Amino acid sequence: DIQMTQSPSTLSASVGDRVTITCRASQSISTWLAWYQQKPGKAPKILIYKASSLESGVPSRFSGSGSGTEFTLTISSLQPDDFATYYCQQYNDYPRTFGQGTKLEIK
Amino acid sequence: VHLLDSGGGLVQPGGSLRLSCAASGFTFSSLAMSWVRQAPGKGLEWVSGISGNGANRNYADSVKGRFTISRDNAENTLYLQMSSLRAEDTAVYYCATGQEKFHSWGQGTLVTVSS
Numbered sequence: 001d002i003q004m005t006q007s008p009s010t011l012s013a014s015v016g017d018r019v020t021i022t023c024r025a026s027q028s029i030s031t032w033l034a035w036y037q038q039k040p041g042k043a044p045k046i047l048i049y050k051a052s053s054l055e056s057g058v059p060s061r062f063s064g065s066g067s068g069t070e071f072t073l074t075i076s077s078l079q080p081d082d083f084a085t086y087y088c089q090q091y092n093d094y095p096r097t098f099g100q101g102t103k104l105e106i107k
Numbered sequence: 108v109h110l111l112d113s114g115g116g117l118v119q120p121g122g123s124l125r126l127s128c129a130a131s132g133f134t135f136s137s138l139a140m141s142w143v144r145q146a147p148g149k150g151l152e153w154v155s156g157i158s159g160n161g162a163n164r165n166y167a168d169s170v171k172g173r174f175t176i177s178r179d180n181a182e183n184t185l186y187l188q189m190s191s192l193r194a195e196d197t198a199v200y201y202c203a204t205g206q207e208k209f210h211s212w213g214q215g216t217l218v219t220v221s222s
Contacts, residue, residue: 032207034208034209036151036209038151043201043212043213043214043215044143044151044201044209044212045212046208046209046210049208049210055210087150087151089151089153089208089209091207091208094165095153095165095167095168096141096153096156096206096207097153098150098151098152098153099150100150101150101151
């Protein structure tokens with residue numbers, strides 16, 4: 001199975017900050033990577049797919065980059081609504097696997 | 108796109124349960140579908156996926172041989188038949204569109220396996 005490792009596990013930041021979350025795959029997945037945002041008690045919401053394609057309706061302050069084994073999700077200027085948990089997910093192979101999550105907290 | 112998950116509940120170890128996901132707002136038969144679960148306080152785990160016509164099915168090793176995914180395209184409904192349930196199957200189960208990336212999600216249904 002392809003292991004997905006996110007860092008950091010927890011990130012404290014303030015409104016207006018620029019933040020970056022990293023996701024590493026245990027083997028190359030080309031650009032077959034998605035990012036999701038999840039708030040407590042809610043279903044995940046897709047933000048980015050194919051490593052850097054922004055899902056329709058997602059604010060442009062979210063961006064993704066990377067290929068192969070290393071990927072990043074960047075939020076250019078944090079808004080109050082962005083405090084949540086973020087997951088990466090590979091779809092290069094079965095089983096589909098997720099990172100362990102990064103909890104973005106208010107500093 | 109609207110997905111409505113149902114069928115969760117409390118079941119004893121070794122028991123069975125069938126989850127349903129009622130879909131609307133899109134051409135159901137044209138989209139692959141998946142189930143993803145989340146144990147309490149834990150991360151996301153892909154469980155199973157099925158192609159639009161139902162011919163191609165995939166499972167996580169943790170559920171292979173115990174869970175069966177199916178769909179009724181006439182009724183716009185996705186199913187997950189779960190048997191030989193274990194405590195570690197306790198989770199919120201979400202249906203989602205797609206078998207690669209998951210664009211739309213149901214609200215989730217909680218399955219608790221406990222005696």
